[in-house]
Amino acid sequence: MIKLALWAKSLDKVCVVTDAMAAAGLGPGRYRLGKKEVVVAQGGVPDGYERQPLGGWPGFQTGVML
Amino acid sequence: MTRALSLVRGDRADPVPGDPGGTVIIRGGEIVLVGGEVIPQGEAIEVHGSYVALGFVDLHLHGGGGHEVMDVSLDALAAISLVHAKGSTTSFLATTLTAPWEEIERALRAVEEAMEGAPQSGDPRRPPGGPVPEPSTGRRPGPGVPPGSGSPANTDAPRDISLPPSYLPGSRTPKGFGMRAAGQPPGRTGLHSPQRRYVLPSARRGGVRFPPRHAPLLGVLHGAPDLGLSDRRSGGGGASWTALRWSSLPMDITCPQA
Numbered sequence: 321m322i323k324l325a326l327w328a329k330s331l332d333k334v335c336v337v338t339d340a341m342a343a344a345g346l347g348p349g350r351y352r353l354g355k356k357e358v359v360v361a362q363g364g365v366p367d368g369y370e371r372q373p374l375g376g377w378p379g380f381q382t383g384v385m386l
Numbered sequence: 387m388t389r390a391l392s393l394v395r396g397d398r399a400d401p402v403p404g405d406p407g408g409t410v411i412i413r414g415g416e417i418v419l420v421g422g423e424v425i426p427q428g429e430a431i432e433v434h435g436s437y438v439a440l441g442f443v444d445l446h447l448h449g450g451g452g453h454e455v456m457d458v459s460l461d462a463l464a465a466i467s468l469v470h471a472k473g474s475t476t477s478f479l480a481t482t483l484t485a486p487w488e489e490i491e492r493a494l495r496a497v498e499e500a501m502e503g504a505p506q507s508g509d510p511r512r513p514p515g516g517p518v519p520e521p522s523t524g525r526r527p528g529p530g531v532p533p534g535s536g537s538p539a540n541t542d543a544p545r546d547i548s549l550p551p552s553y554l555p556g557s558r559t560p561k562g563f564g565m566r567a568a569g570q571p572p573g574r575t576g577l578h579s580p581q582r583r584y585v586l587p588s589a590r591r592g593g594v595r596f597p598p599r600h601a602p603l604l605g606v607l608h609g610a611p612d613l614g615l616s617d618r619r620s621g622g623g624g625a626s627w628t629a630l631r632w633s634s635l636p637m638d639i640t641c642p643q644a
Contacts, residue, residue: 335445337444337445337446337447338444338446338447338470339446339447339448339481340444340447340448340449340450340470341448341449341450341454342448342449342450342451342452342453342454343450343452344449344450344451344469344470345450345451345469345470346451346452351452352454353448353454353483354454354456354483354484354485355485
């Protein structure tokens with residue numbers, strides 16, 4: 321997906337953001353995301369975000385690219 | 387004379403095309419010279435094979451270290467800054483979550499206050515909120531604990547900060563309040579159209595900055611690019627903003643005290 325975005329937009333029109341939540345920088349556990357609870361499992365992927373481009377980074381919900 | 391530190395033969399990861407490597411010279415806490423033919427000064431550190439990156443600017447960041455922007459706390463913002471600075475992000479756009487207007491406004495006031503006290507380029511002051519708190523675990527002790535108890539929010543009343551009318555509900559301000567809190571002038575809203583594109587003064591000023599001493603080989607990107615922004619309303623109508631493109635890259639860079 322990242323390669324596709326770079327190909328479609330070119331390097332100078334792409335940026336990456338972390339969309340980091342409270343869990344960023346910490347390990348597996350239960351965290352807040354506003355009024356929601358988010359469980360970060362072993363491996364650092366919050367529940368429901370397994371398929372996001374950068375979902376493997378602990379506490380980072382997703383990578384957003386434009 | 388302030389002693390210098392030279393990072394020699396590193397692969398620079400920066401936005402300057404066609405100039406990928408070279409030496410970075412730091413003096414008095416600021417990057418003073420960068421180039422491929424630069425003669426090292428002072429203490430030389432061979433970093434060949436490593437990347438020397440600018441401090442990253444994260445334009446969509448809700449929290450970190452067990453804290454959230456919505457905690458309405460200078461300490462929380464400082465802790466968030468710290469944990470991301472350790473990961474090389476030295477500037478970020480504090481991003482709110484879907485919440486009642488009053489809560490968003492409180493969060494934005496805290497962000498604005500943090501920005502007012504944030505260190506400027508070359509200023510190694512501590513971040514706002516006093517000593518940097520250790521990152522909290524952010525974890526709840528177990529199931530059944532109500533949301534919001536993972537880390538204590540600062541319930542102190544925020545300092546009274548006058549918000550311009552465009553911040554107020556019912557104005558033309560879209561729900562990207564996080565940008566407005568950073569000083570976005572009102573009246574230019576929209577999506578994709580160049581004439582309606584936002585320019586973000588907060589990003590130029592570095593957003594919520596943090597002394598980069600915790601970030602290895604990094605600096606604060608400040609005076610940064612104009613950003614084209616599009617509003618991507620997240621589910622539930624929350625404020626969610628991301629950068630559309632980088633347009634220009636005037637930079638003023640500082641680095642940890644050498």
